[in-house]
Amino acid sequence: MHMADQVPPAIRPTPFVLWRGAGTLPAALARPVVAIGNFDGLHRGHQAVVAATRSLAASRERPAAILTFEPHPRRFFGPDRPHFCLTPLPVKAAVAARLGLSGLIVLDFDAALAATDAGAFVDDLLVRRLDVSGIVVGHDFHFGKGREGSPAFLKERAAQHGIPVTVVAPVGDGDEPVSSTAVRRALERGDVAAAADLLGYRWFARADVRHGDKRGRTLGYPTANLRLPDDCTLRHGIYAVRIAVAGVVHDAVASFGRRPTFDNGAPLLEVHILDFVGDLYGQAVDVEFVGWIRGEERFASVEALVAQMDRDSAAARRLLADAAMRREPRSFIG
Structure with a gap:
């Protein structure tokens, strides 16, 4: 059994909420516990982050959601470079719902967000704007202008607001961590069985x-x-x-x-x-x-x-x- 299968019962409203960000979060996603990242593919490594998000949300009796960004930062910084998106937004939402999340929070990745420093990302975006009650990230998560923010920085800064942060270890596939890049490579050689093993679906x-x-x-x-x-x-x-x-x-x-x-x-x-x-x-x-x-x-x-x-x-x-x-x-x- 994959680690991502060992998840607590979902605390989830019906229907699943896809929210593209302006204004205040809808009531169904109020004070959420959020998993932050691009989550392209929602593969087994991402699913470990989802499982931790659901667990923390259940303990705090809050909705569990993914916080992600459109377009993918790689497309923003390199619009002329092709980037195989494994899960376009409607598919990402469909998979997130199947994984027991309450919703998908989508923010525009634009010049203003790209210029936001790590401290403002936590204080202004996560705390003041979204009013999150918990945060979960992968071990390699970086954020803020120039990717200056690290998981350690996130933990320290969020603690100042009384917000818990869980950092999830990588999920391995043999000697290599499961990654979106590995899934893309499998699909590029037609090996849909290998891609499914990495994705978990x-x-x-x-x-x-x-x-x-x-x-x-x-x-x-x-x-x-x-x-x-x-x-x-x-x-x-x-x-x-x-x-x-x-x-x-x-x-x-x-x-x-x-x-x-x-x-x-x-x-x-x-x-x-x-x-x-x-x-x-x-x-x-x-x-x-x-x-x-x-x-x-x-x-x-x-x-x-x-x-x-x-x-x-x-x-x-x-x-x-x-x-x-x-x-x-x-x-x-x-």
Whole structure:
């Protein structure tokens, strides 16, 4: 059992609150215990921070929330440098809710916040503006102008206001700490199983189904077409997936890539739902990546492509049937 699974019962209002910050926190998040950070991926290391946040919140009878920032500071300081975001804000909120938190507090990361020194970050933002009743951070958390604030500084400064601070040790994966970078690298090589082990749940993407060229229908493989964010560097190839549509989860096989047999166009996620008939256009869906099947290929003929698609579908059925027999990793869709 992962450390993040050993969490106390949630003290959480219904529904989960996503608050983008101006003014006073809503009553459901009043005087929260906050986990502070970017939490991209909400992986097992982040989940240890979440578990400590819920524990401290339960002891103080306060709501437990994540305090995070948009855009990611890396995007703010390097807008021209691509940054694969594992959990865009709606997905981050969905995972946070599944982890038993009361809400997600999102503040704008702008020039003013970037220029805020560590002392003002605690005194003005955390104490006066948000009125937090407890703080939880990871061991490597730094904050304030030039990242001058450390966990030790945070503890000392917050203690002056009577606010407890918990600093959580790293969670390891072998000899290396679990990190968002390690998850990205796993997805970039198509190793969705390794990514799921690091995350503690299967990675999923959320997008609206869009109209395509309807070529799949003529091949006997109609697809739901989804455009993933431009920064997504998931390896191009064929995957066994599960797709959640209006709360119902279906087995599926998906292709992510540029369709080299046809147009070599912009990357697109094309999902063929097994044993399904229906119109999904315009619906928001979650696609969970269960297993890798093969890399993207260019075929000499449509007939050769369809024959391979038959084999891919059979492989997806086997992978999904095997996954259904196991309890781990967790699924956060549906």
